[in-house]
Amino acid sequence: MPAQSLRLWDPVVRLFHLSIAGVFITNYFFNEAGGDWHVWLGYYAGAWLLVRVVWGFIGPRSAGWADFWPTPARLGAHLRSLVAGSPQHRLGHSPLGALVMILMMLALLTLGLSGWAMEEVDALWGADWPLQVHETAADVLMGLVGVHVCAAIVESLQVRDNLPLSMITGRRRRLPDDVSG
Numbered sequence: 001m002p003a004q005s006l007r008l009w010d011p012v013v014r015l016f017h018l019s020i021a022g023v024f025i026t027n028y029f030f031n032e033a034g035g036d037w038h039v040w041l042g043y044y045a046g047a048w049l050l051v052r053v054v055w056g057f058i059g060p061r062s063a064g065w066a067d068f069w070p071t072p073a074r075l076g077a078h079l080r081s082l083v084a085g086s087p088q089h090r091l092g093h094s095p096l097g098a099l100v101m102i103l104m105m106l107a108l109l110t111l112g113l114s115g116w117a118m119e120e121v122d123a124l125w126g127a128d129w130p131l132q133v134h135e136t137a138a139d140v141l142m143g144l145v146g147v148h149v150c151a152a153i154v155e156s157l158q159v160r161d162n163l164p165l166s167m168i169t170g171r172r173r174r175l176p177d178d179v180s181g
Helices: 011-030 036-058 072-083 095-120 129-159 163-169
Strands: 005-007 171-173
Touching: 011 036, 011 129, 011 163, 036 095, 072 095, 095 129, 129 163, 163 171
Parallel strands: none
Antiparallel strands: 005 171
């Protein structure tokens, strides 16, 4: 890699991203709901979600919650820069990107808990609401995935760097206008 690139995404973050994307696409479009593969892939996604949450506390800075947590101040500054037509670019997640990521993780958690409840909690067998929560969470997650993909494309065009490729390679081209905080 050229000297102007740097290692950004560690293997745990990249495997989490690719695993969750693969499981979500497979379960949303191709697996029969409630089928064995659907259930086991759901447990696999839940395990990865737990790993990623823990990794946010013990992993490298770019994976850490403190590095990108979308505080009101960070979100406000990011929104003001977008409205002003001078978006701030930073290595890692933007505050809005971090917010969408956290919302996707919450939707995944809701999917996992509602799916588990439908399968394992005897008192809920025959109840409709866990299935409704599960389906709604899947649809919300699909919408958030659409926002995530569109934002990655738009941001890639703005910063002239292939952000989806950086999640595969772990490297990102350092840009003069990147900010770290």
